[in-house]
Amino acid sequence: MFFTLLISGLVIGSIYGLIALGYSMIYKSSGLLSFMQGDIMTLGAFLGITFYSYAGLPFPVALLLVVLISIALGFAIEKGVIRPLLNKNTMAIYIVLATIAVSYIVQNGSMLVWGTITLNFPSIFGISTIKVGNISFQPEALMCIVVGFFCMFLLQIFMNKTRIGTSMRAASMDAMAAESCGIDVSLSTGLSWGLSAGLAAIAGMLIGPIYGVYTTLGATIGRKGFSSAVIGGYGNMYGAIVGGILLGLVETFGTSYVSSTYRNLIAYVLLLIFLLLKPTGIFNEKAIRS
Amino acid sequence: MAAMLELKNFEYYYGNIHAVKGIDLYVNEGEMVTLIGANGAGKTTTLQTISGLTSPRGVRGEIWFDGKRIDKKKGNKITAMGLLHVLEGRHVFPQLTVEENLKMGSYLRRDGEGIKKDFQKVYDLFPRLLERKTQAAGTLSGGEQQMLAIGRAMMAAPKMIVLDEPSLGLAPIVVKGIFEAIKEINKRGTTILFVEQNSKIALATADRGYVMQTGEIVLTDSCANLAANEEVKKAYLGG
Numbered sequence: 001m002f003f004t005l006l007i008s009g010l011v012i013g014s015i016y017g018l019i020a021l022g023y024s025m026i027y028k029s030s031g032l033l034s035f036m037q038g039d040i041m042t043l044g045a046f047l048g049i050t051f052y053s054y055a056g057l058p059f060p061v062a063l064l065l066v067v068l069i070s071i072a073l074g075f076a077i078e079k080g081v082i083r084p085l086l087n088k089n090t091m092a093i094y095i096v097l098a099t100i101a102v103s104y105i106v107q108n109g110s111m112l113v114w115g116t117i118t119l120n121f122p123s124i125f126g127i128s129t130i131k132v133g134n135i136s137f138q139p140e141a142l143m144c145i146v147v148g149f150f151c152m153f154l155l156q157i158f159m160n161k162t163r164i165g166t167s168m169r170a171a172s173m174d175a176m177a178a179e180s181c182g183i184d185v186s187l188s189t190g191l192s193w194g195l196s197a198g199l200a201a202i203a204g205m206l207i208g209p210i211y212g213v214y215t216t217l218g219a220t221i222g223r224k225g226f227s228s229a230v231i232g233g234y235g236n237m238y239g240a241i242v243g244g245i246l247l248g249l250v251e252t253f254g255t256s257y258v259s260s261t262y263r264n265l266i267a268y269v270l271l272l273i274f275l276l277l278k279p280t281g282i283f284n285e286k287a288i289r290s
Numbered sequence: 291m292a293a294m295l296e297l298k299n300f301e302y303y304y305g306n307i308h309a310v311k312g313i314d315l316y317v318n319e320g321e322m323v324t325l326i327g328a329n330g331a332g333k334t335t336t337l338q339t340i341s342g343l344t345s346p347r348g349v350r351g352e353i354w355f356d357g358k359r360i361d362k363k364k365g366n367k368i369t370a371m372g373l374l375h376v377l378e379g380r381h382v383f384p385q386l387t388v389e390e391n392l393k394m395g396s397y398l399r400r401d402g403e404g405i406k407k408d409f410q411k412v413y414d415l416f417p418r419l420l421e422r423k424t425q426a427a428g429t430l431s432g433g434e435q436q437m438l439a440i441g442r443a444m445m446a447a448p449k450m451i452v453l454d455e456p457s458l459g460l461a462p463i464v465v466k467g468i469f470e471a472i473k474e475i476n477k478r479g480t481t482i483l484f485v486e487q488n489s490k491i492a493l494a495t496a497d498r499g500y501v502m503q504t505g506e507i508v509l510t511d512s513c514a515n516l517a518a519n520e521e522v523k524k525a526y527l528g529g
Contacts, residue, residue, distance in 0.1 A: 163397070170383045170394050176343055177381035182369035182398040182446065 013248020014148030018203040019225025020240035022196030028172040029192035038222015039106040044201025045208035074197025121208040140209040227271040233281025301350035311505040324492040327502035333485040341375035342368040374443035378454035384428030395445030412441040433464035453484040489526035
């Protein structure tokens with residue numbers, strides 16, 4: 001029982017972590033909140049089914065394609081919607097509202113293309129369950145955890161060890177100084193939105209085979225990913241990962257040991273507790289105006 | 291010989307506010323020139339527009355650098371041409387280490403060997419930065435941050451560096467060290483233009499100077515002559 005719960009906690013936790021990372025990147029690069037994360041995740045899952053199941057591409061190829069398309073989409077949204085608003089000196093809250101509009105367009109657009117019923121993401125591996133001792137689990141669950149963690153690890157390497165990643169962090173810390181170093185800040189911000197969308201799409205393709213794919217898949221998970229980001233310390237990349245995994249575990253174990261009635265309450269009660277008592281989150285990200 | 295940097299009848303508008311009202315200014319290759327004046331005279335606007343860091347909508351007149359017109363170019367493109375800007379208030383990347391900050395200075399370069407040599411040059415000029423190589427830049431003292439900001443500009447192997455108020459908020463002894471370093475950088479061949487409110491040290495350091503008042507250049511001469519000028523003495527050197 002414990003290990004089964006641990007696995008499903010880590011599955012949903014790594015998904016929250018991927019989504020939360022996207023929130024953090026957008027907040028750091030633009031100082032904004034994007035409500036699109038969840039719906040881009042849904043779109044990623046639908047695109048995944050399309051490429052993998054309908055077009056018959058191998059799963060890794062489908063995953064790569066979906067990620068690339070989503071990165072391009074995130075980049076295009078930053079350039080086509082966010083940047084023009086920023087250039088007009090629009091207040092942040094209005095830009096956040098624009099992201100809500102885009103999120104509904106993506107969600108309803110998905111509904112038009114793929115319909116309203118839950119689609120079954122065909123299994124990726126030949127076997128339906130893995131048995132270790134008396135614990136059995138879906139191989140897709142293991143894949144979700146492994147690939148999810150690997151992506152988070154890869155992102156850390158990219159942001160901390162590569163020239164482009166470091167320049168993106170620099171641009172998010174001080175745009176003017178970055179510009180004077182020769183960094184293309186506009187490109188860098190677009191890339192942050194692109195990567196955030198890419199992460200969300202990966203999450204969609206990982207969770208699709210486990211939860212099934214439907215138009216509101218990402219709506220709930222997106223909001224919980226947001227809670228994870230706050231719990232970890234909004235804008236902190238390590239915080240996003242830790243917050244996501246923590247929330248996934250607390251939610252799964254809480255549901256099982258306390259009551260499943262509260263499943264969807266846990267994330268938001270926790271969110272409120274953190275906002276009231278520790279808004280800086282686990283990793284002490286700046287939350288109070290000095 | 292054409293100047294390395296030249297402003298021709300340069301004006302700047304912030305909406306309806308006429309911040310700079312038509313100035314002419316040039317800096318020859320290898321020169322060290324200062325632009326002095328009181329707060330709000332338009333010095334920072336001038337410097338930031340040279341570097342492409344203000345909105346191009348407000349610009350009138352022409353700015354030429356290294357034989358090309360740059361007044362409509364973006365900041366990162368001007369950096370790529372070899373004109374580096376050390377911002378007022380230092381603007382180091384606070385959560386990046388000293389080393390990462392310097393690396394960002396060499397962002398556009400691909401010559402690994404040259405970059406390595408320039409790291410060495412920066413650390414030779416500012417040994418403090420070597421000691422603090424792995425420290426987050428936000429934890430440095432004001433003087434060390436100024437060294438880092440200058441070192442970061444050096445890492446681009448620039449033809450010219452413009453500096454905005456390098457003495458701002460620093461203790462006199464630290465200011466002295468910073469200006470000695472700027473002089474050394476100039477001596478090694480980098481053309482320099484700097485804006486400074488501390489007119490005394492500015493006129494003691496640079497070759498030539500411009501005096502700016504409410505958006506206009508009111509006086510220009512060699513620094514020695516400016517320092518001896520009665521009006522300059524009264525207005526900027528404390529009698």
